[in-house]
Amino acid sequence: MAATEATNAADEAYDVIVLGAGPTGENVADRAHAAGLSAVVVESELVGGECSYWACMPSKALLRPVTARSEARRVPGFQEAADRPLDAPAVLAHRDAVVSYWKDDGQVRWLDSAGIDLVRGPGRLAGPRRVVVDGGRVLTARHAVAVCTGSRAVLPPVPGLAEARPWTSRDATGAKTVPGRLVVVGGGVVGVEMATAWRALGSSVTLLVRGDGLLPRMEPFAGHLVAESLAEAGVFLRTGVEVREVRREAPGGPVTVLLDSGDEIVADELLIATGRAPRTEDIGLETVGLTPGSWLDVDETLRVTGVTGGWLYGVGDVNHRALLTHQGKYQARIAGAAISARARGVPILESDPWGAHSATADIRAVPQVVFSDPEAASVGLSAAEAERAGYRTRVVDQDLAAVSGAYLYGEGYRGRARMVVDLDREVLLGATFVGPGVAELLHSATIAVAAEVPVERLWHAVPSYPTISEVWLRLLEAYRG
């Protein structure tokens, strides 16, 4: 069936239809529009998406005061003042301002100014190149439909859990008051960041982790250093535990968490941060031969595989390549370029490493910063990942505290850095930095990894003295022996 056959006079035709107005969807639409294509975005919640209202922005608004205070406590001349507790209502009010009080007027104005149409309501695919919004309005796409509906937190099948109405990441970033006692389940980024924030805001926090450490996707020392620091901040960390049952007798009342060990923990709130699922259950995937609720398989141009005509793209969390806002935006730039190239009839490859239409960084150079205290930042492959991938590697570690810039940054500085070198090509496969003040240091490694800069040339990239970045010199010296 040709695309036009499905179109009738009442339909609204666009070059590109985007489902989901988070940062990923906004960027796909923006790129398409900038390339001269007409674009519409369909959104059932707030324009700006998860990141703007319920994830990155509010979480960092809660965390930055924590970090700034920690850093102030590490310098002389200031410690007594910095030892005072944070003013939680002030921090929460700031968080409210950062999320624009959960209103999307500003983002809508941006869409308007960018020349992108917005249709509010739930959008569903209704066969090839067709989207029906809220069961009524029909949109058709001349060139592409991009699914950018993201992901949502999932609750594990624990008896009593759903009934207890636990917090998920949305509640944890949006809470209006500080719970007296908070149990956090999950040792990944959300669990670690929210344990950090709410502890600093005054909660008594228990962090429950199934595995044997925190931040399991990073180098092991990242989880160790963060766990040590959380413990010093008074977070009660229990590893190797499973939640067997949850009970909340009355709404708003205390919640009891039963562990497989038989222990019970009573708290005021319970945050579940153990996993994400794609928001693809109810977007009509079955009308184009795909399975509702599944992650979307895509090629390097972000085009969904196995869909006749190649008009469907899956960009951002939905494709499960890298569940991070910045990777979604990156994919959006790549997908937008691919959509517009194909619309112009330019033939492009489904995979062309580091080319304009391939999201190669998703595989080779994904950066991530955990805004804990200390910060944990990594890009590319960990030592274990590189080994599993069959590279011949050399792993070099460095104690960050031995770097003058770190020593000057704060008293009692603790941190660690690692680089993983591909011995065959002598380029970096990955790097990890853990310590106060390393968040902005990561991008140096991201460039080194993404640009495959030879170690020999990195030797000429001189770190300014005395910055923490001088760890680069130590790592390279150690590598060169």
Place this chain on the structure above:
Amino acid sequence: MAATEATNAADEAYDVIVLGAGPTGENVADRAHAAGLSAVVVESELVGGECSYWACMPSKALLRPVTARSEARRVPGFQEAADRPLDAPAVLAHRDAVVSYWKDDGQVRWLDSAGIDLVRGPGRLAGPRRVVVDGGRVLTARHAVAVCTGSRAVLPPVPGLAEARPWTSRDATGAKTVPGRLVVVGGGVVGVEMATAWRALGSSVTLLVRGDGLLPRMEPFAGHLVAESLAEAGVFLRTGVEVREVRREAPGGPVTVLLDSGDEIVADELLIATGRAPRTEDIGLETVGLTPGSWLDVDETLRVTGVTGGWLYGVGDVNHRALLTHQGKYQARIAGAAISARARGVPILESDPWGAHSATADIRAVPQVVFSDPEAASVGLSAAEAERAGYRTRVVDQDLAAVSGAYLYGEGYRGRARMVVDLDREVLLGATFVGPGVAELLHSATIAVAAEVPVERLWHAVPSYPTISEVWLRLLEAYRG
């Protein structure tokens, strides 16, 4: 005359003699020793040099509390506490600890452990490959003598200035008490950093600058943003002024600074930070045909030009290529490699861009961080320098406050970034970041410039959201239009 002719039985022979035990000299000796050569360092002051006791280390020890406090004042939940003044005695005591109370035992232990000999006393060249220490002990070098004696502050020829015993950088970083009124002359790095530190520690500071702005070697917006911030901190900045005369009636009494405008400023201390001179006056340069007190001309391997036999190297400040500790250390790594290669009879080029024996970064990719508030960080060429050098360039600017990561970093964030692109090769020639928290962001640009990463590939280096590093994305988007 062959080298051996000048040697007699009482002389002590080494492969490499290093004059000056600052970070540069230490690194030359270390590299030579690591390559299997014997090395001795001659030092008349403290092992560790200017940087460790009178420059980088103490200045950053004074500045870090200032920055940490400023950042704390920019976050909610904490401002009242952060508004308290710094405890100056605590900061000064910390500074004393950072410089090891001006004792070099730790550094001497390091030399010992590295297998490098130390001879204390003033060293002077006495003809080719010969150094006499304090008029007695004679050292001879089989392969190289490296002059790493650095630079010192110079006083301009202003009537009354020398007699008034002004502070130079050494006094400004080492003062034991906070002067009530401090006049700083010079708007470069030392002037700006010391005005920042002493103002925050309680001094009333007047900053006098001959030119029309601060930090004249950086992009103009760096000086503008720093001047604005200094003014807000209460520093009285006067640009376009010359000091005509200085008077101090009694030692320890007030000092009067007369300007060419006719104005007089009375202060307790006067810091002169207007220039540096090489410490080469009294090291016997005349015995090898060079001019005492001159900067040393060197090739890309750091070998002094015009000296028969090619045994003399000039490394660090003395060659005037880039008066920065980290560049001195970089040159030391390059020179050490060149010395050991030549000692093994390996022929090397005097210039081999980005090769193992060429200090190419000195010309193309010098990074510098000014630890003011806001921080100012740059690498490579400014727009004006690139234009003067004849490049066909495109200059892209970005307001840092528009980046989410900056907005979250601190309320009222002000900052700016610029990249200078070589349009012919589509690589970065330089980059500048000014704003709170950008010090560690600089190394990303240093790698991009030193590795000549194509803009097309930088597009795949994804900045983590929400960091300040995301300014990279904005700059690249603007460049790609």
